[in-house]
Amino acid sequence: MKYDKTNRTFDCEPTLTDSQVLQFCRDGYIQLQDIVPDEINQRTFDYLNGDLPINPSYIPKGMTHADLERIRDTHEPSSILLEDWYIEHVLLNPQLAGALRSVLGKNVGLPVLVSNHRVECPMEAQPWHHDADHVFGPEINFVEVFYFPQDTPLELGPTELLPGSHLSPTSRDISEKGVACNGPAGSFVIHSQSILHRRGESTASGLRHMLKYSYWRTDPPTRDWIHEPDFDFQMAPYGGHGVARYVAHMFYWLCGKGDEFHLIGGQAWPWSSTNQIGPSYGYGQSNGYLPNWRKNNPDDYAVG
Numbered sequence: 322m323k324y325d326k327t328n329r330t331f332d333c334e335p336t337l338t339d340s341q342v343l344q345f346c347r348d349g350y351i352q353l354q355d356i357v358p359d360e361i362n363q364r365t366f367d368y369l370n371g372d373l374p375i376n377p378s379y380i381p382k383g384m385t386h387a388d389l390e391r392i393r394d395t396h397e398p399s400s401i402l403l404e405d406w407y408i409e410h411v412l413l414n415p416q417l418a419g420a421l422r423s424v425l426g427k428n429v430g431l432p433v434l435v436s437n438h439r440v441e442c443p444m445e446a447q448p449w450h451h452d453a454d455h456v457f458g459p460e461i462n463f464v465e466v467f468y469f470p471q472d473t474p475l476e477l478g479p480t481e482l483l484p485g486s487h488l489s490p491t492s493r494d495i496s497e498k499g500v501a502c503n504g505p506a507g508s509f510v511i512h513s514q515s516i517l518h519r520r521g522e523s524t525a526s527g528l529r530h531m532l533k534y535s536y537w538r539t540d541p542p543t544r545d546w547i548h549e550p551d552f553d554f555q556m557a558p559y560g561g562h563g564v565a566r567y568v569a570h571m572f573y574w575l576c577g578k579g580d581e582f583h584l585i586g587g588q589a590w591p592w593s594s595t596n597q598i599g600p601s602y603g604y605g606q607s608n609g610y611l612p613n614w615r616k617n618n619p620d621d622y623a624v625g
């Protein structure tokens with residue numbers, strides 16, 4: 322692990338494989354469960370409840386110790402990002418960092434702002450929503466991370482996600498369920514900020530914390546995660562009708578091959594079915610269309 326304290330970046334070995342990176346493109350999220358030591362989860366919980374004195378590793382320019390104390394008690398307790406124990410065991414958690422390094426490239430930028438989704442349970446479910454300022458596109462220039470510092474069973478209303486909803490505007494009725502991010506203390510969800518989500522309904526009593534922040538890219542994308550020798554760009558499972566083109570474009574962009582991506586329509590690559598007897602036509606075309614990320618063409622293709 323290389324931590325650059327001055328630039329607030331880190332670098333490490335990527336841990337995801339081709340298939341796992343493609344799955345992230347398809348689902349829009351990755352869950353990592355129970356990977357932070359209990360003592361650190363507890364310390365986070367105490368810090369957020371104001372039961373620990375703050376001890377920042379440095380005071381950012383233009384701020385004072387009193388500012389950091391004040392910030393700790395808000396819904397954006399970003400002063401926790403300056404605690405050495407939090408940096409080492411949470412921000413730079415080895416499993417989390419390896420996955421982030423895989424999708425964000427070298428020298429990943431560290432978060433500067435924390436949101437604490439602090440809920441006094443029980444509480445009804447939130448409506449489904451895409452967060453403000455989301456963007457639909459093939460680029461993965463940043464990802465958002467949820468950190469659950471306490472056991473978060475279904476009764477405490479963990480975040481719910483709708484897999485694959487990071488690709489285009491999606492709506493869902495409040496009565497419909499998604500995939501719940503329940504798990505033991507020390508669990509993370511790495512996800513596209515564009516994914517449809519909500520706070521789930523909670524039925525137990527008590528205070529629930531969940532911290533949310535973004536890591537970001539500083540280096541152009543390239544396929545430098547773990548290669549699978551038999552990974553096949555032509556036959557890879559990009560998804561079904563209307564979806565595969567977006568997933569494949571995202572994957573190609575991450576590989577640094579966004580410029581080589583062209584669609585010709587119909588049953589053409591990257592769409593495929595398990596029932597076909599040979600590869601889809603249209604792979605490796607030098608001209609064609611792009612997915613219509615901006616939703617301004619009725620056939621859902623954009624000029625390539």
Ligand SMILES: [Fe+2]
Pocket residue numbers: 450451452518519
């Ligand atoms: Fe939200």
